[in-house]
Amino acid sequence: MARPPSRRPGHNRKAQYSLFASYVVAVTGAAVGLLLVVVAIFDPTGFAAIRTVTAEVTRPVSAGLKNMVSGVSSIDEVLAAYWRAGSQNVALRRQVEADRNRIIEAKGIVQENMRLKKLLKLVDTDRSEVVAARLIASSATSTRRFARLNAGSWQGVRPGMPVRAAEGLIGRVHSVTPNTAEVVLLTDGSSIVPVRRANDNVPAISTGLADGSIEIRALAAGRNPFKPGDLLVTSGIGGVYQPNIPVAVVVRIAGEIAYGVPLANPARVDAVVVERAFEDAVTRPETAAPTPAPAAPPTAP
């Protein structure tokens, strides 16, 4: 194919000017785009309001499709479960027997905890749940890890609220529109969560790597205290995430850094729960305890 002739306006002045003007517009627009990105460096949620329209319009589509495919996405698990049904059944029975005692112990500990908290006159941290909703879409083409939640400011969701599932932590609300919210997943690079090892309280910081795993750095100096298989839960430091939400399990160690995999897979979880930020939930004034002076907020990391 020969070169298309249409880009050469020849001696027609009007066509020449029109072509020139189109390039002026394009270059100016590209510069404006670059400027918007530079603005986003300093204020990442600044122009998020522009997304309101598209998010609201595509919400019913995504939600409807989500209802259709949620059964399909776990079909491989179902098939795999049939494959080893017999031996798995035996193993699971033993597991249940072993877990029963643990559950009874845990219930006792919960009771004791409540009693001790009352002694300390701490406000009950329960009822921090705002809304339960589903993740309906995500930024699948981008290296940022955002998911769209099927609930927004009209349902009480606010930016900064933590989002969790039954299996563990999902992320944090980034921006909201009336009926949807963008959730920064745990695996996004901007998602930083203070965690601790579940069995001995070694504190650490978890950062997303944008590829489905997270990077865990211990706060204490010295050699890396983690080993593969360690379970990490939120520590509650910083006042955003409730303490003791399961976060990740360590899978690999490389020098100072441990790599982990989140326990809650956002693609598999059925519904997620948006909670109040931990600090708000603890120091909320309307749940007035018998004493007028509530407990000091657990800030100061």
Added chain:
Amino acid sequence: MIDRHLRHVPRLGRYPSRFRLVGTPVVTVMLGSIATALPIIAQSPILPPFGLLLLLSWRLLRPELWRAWIALPLGLFDDMMSGQPIGSAMFLWTVTLIGIDSVEHRLVWRSYRQDWLIAAAAIIFCIAGGVFFARITGGANVRLLLVAPQMVWTVLLFPFVVRQCARIDRWRVMA
């Protein structure tokens, strides 16, 4: 009764509506951008940028259709859908179209293979640029290796998308 197979054949005295001529390419590119509304909760960038693919297909298939500025509104729409910082695709897509214009001036003979080469370069540029913009606006320090699979299958998908564009184009220009 006209034969069913003749429905999409141009007939004397009938022209496609202006909306169909001008609007079809724009609408298809926007539909490509909306692919992120599919209920996939991805853990890594897996979905090819269909908006970009369709933009490149239309641009290379029909060079006279658009001026370079068309990438501004389409890129803004893609930014609204994709989760990239606003302005990222606006900039990258416009620069890509300007680049294709300048390359077209220099290439004397161009065929399907050159088109694919141009598209491959454009796709790699746009995805790498998107990674860079996501990084400076708060994302992780992502290695390019993470988006390499996305680049590969976006490039491999280009011939298919061009075919579909050509098919839509045949419908577009026939009344």
